Amino acid sequence: MPAPSENLAAPPRMHDRRLRVRGTSITLLRQVQEQAEADLGFRVDYELLDFPTCQRRAAMEPQGYDVYEQCFHNLDIVWFWGALQPIDIRRITQWDNISDLAKQGGISKYAWRGLGDAPVRKLYVQPGGFLGPKPSRQISMLPTVLNMDSFGYDPLIFGAGDAVRSSWAWLLDARAKGRIALVDEPAIGFFDAALAAEASGELEFADMGNMTIAEINALMALLEDRRRQGYFCGAWVDGDQAARLFLDCGVAAQSMWSPVYGKIGPQPGAFVEAAPTEGYRAWHGGASLSRHLVGAELDMAYEYLNWWLSGYAGAVMARQGYYISTPDLSRPHMTVPEWAYWYDGAPTAQDLYGPAGELVVRAGARRSGGTYHERAGRIAIWNTVMDEYNYAARAWDRFIRRIHDAQLTKDGAA
């Protein structure tokens, strides 16, 4: 049989309807993908990348994906590379049901907004192609999943029980020396370190959400000093690495993402999620449209975006400890105990399971920090890409490289 030639007319066949989604481990879950394909009737291909790679490739190779699932703070990079197109909110059927936390900036009119890149500050497309909080018909990213992050700690060192008042300062605490780890992402871990430095009283920032060069230098000098003293045992980029640091290296205090508590298994009391007195470091995820989408492909992308808010995906997110921008639509997709534990902060009477059916919460446990409203009302800062991000990110990368190099030397010597 002759090799197919470009000159031959294509045989008549059904067009392969396929949507390509580029994103991170936050949202690219098999359970979401399979249900989306079943409900929407087209293929959904996932390309799962770590944060920095995802961001770089989304900015520089917009032809490689149709929908980009990432966080709002990341828009300062990808939007200004010109990789995305605005989303028309008239085509978002559940727009009115999206929470005020995303659309107004706070859980209520009177709640503290948090420093840095609150999603509303990057949500609406403003004149001149800028992003800002003033409502318009076009948005940069459809708000979906979110959480308020903190860190985990070893109660044998810092104390157990409800009376313990945890503080970000513990990430620089001498009691945990040699057993501290940070998340390696300059728009995330950088602020865990900044919160720790301010909480411990060692540094003060005029605006932590937009630091000056001098403040960045001071923070990096402080971290480097602690690193030389051997405070840090590692840094991680995804949940699996974070879990390994706990299971294999016995970290006593480290940045944490909610699903990691599930990954280390239900070990009641072994590693406690902090509800820091200073407040949380929050983030808001979402989905954006690639610049190249038009016609039928654009329609498919809108179908997928609307599906994301319709309930099922939000329930899957809840099982790994994340909230959704349309909680009322997701509630019917959760069991009563699931809703009570994850959203209402009530003690659970039964074991709870994660997205893949793994046991993540034992009966009797209560979510740290209380209800969704309590947690969302205590946001100290959002993950942020500051004005001096380029400078801070490169300084941060050098710091992390030195942590890893020191670990390698240590492992080599052992």
Next chain:
Amino acid sequence: MIRSTNPFAKEPRYELVARVLRSNIQRGTLPEGLVLLEGPISRLMQTSRVPVQAALRQLMTEGLVHRFDGRGYLVGPDGLSIAAIRKDIAEFKLEISDAVDDALQTRGTWRHVYEQVEEEVASCQIFGEFRIVETELSDYLGVSRTVARDVLARLQERGLIRKSASSHWIAGPLTARTLREKYELRSIIEPAALRMAAPFIRYSEVEHLLELIDSDATLTSESLSDALMECCIAHAPNTTLVELVRSNMLLLSSVNRALTSLGLPHDEATLDQYRTLFDLIAKHPIDSAVEYLRDHIQISAARNLARMKIVAVISESGDFAPYLVPQ
């Protein structure tokens, strides 16, 4: 400034080298299959290797030379399996026109190497702080220490480098604060200069610019920024102020070129703003143009701060010119 009458005087050096090689290949002086090596060519043309590399790459895109399994390039188009001839290029009687020869010889000044160095120095700064080693710079460029010093003096004038306490030349790091301060200064001095210049602006020149914006698709925001300076602001009778405006812009335009050369997207949205601005200058009381200019500068500042963030995506290749030493 003394302007040369030589038509090639302003051509980059690599263009001159390419011009000589091209005409000699086309004339048959350099036969098909001859191996062209950077070293002998740079000796023959009395230049450094950098422009020779660029010239050979240029000729390759033109299909006049091609890469092969050995070092250097072969004369002739690719794909003909031409046998390699290894001979010193000095053995062939290369024809070099007097004008090109003159242009090559008079390039002993800092001008012919300046642009390349400026781009390298401006782009490295987004990655952090660098020390510039003067001897390495003169070796790298194949120029004397005096010429290297002229280049450094010019970079200092542009605000791209500074002397450290220990008298080392230091570049970077380029920060958002540097840019913000430059733009703040722009929004103070440029509207003031435009107001002073108003009685001296020739409206026919501005109207000509307006016609150009609508008819010439190749106009860039950079050339319109230059036009605003030369046709409008430069007419302000306060020469000190005009000089201040010019020198404040130097760093910004170098940075802009460097970011674009690193692959950052062009900013084309400003063309409309220039149209409005020139329209206001030509047809309305100057107050409205002054206000608009202030707005325009603030918008440019926001755009450029956004650009400063997105360069974080560009990973450091570690491939800096040898005279740049990371600190």
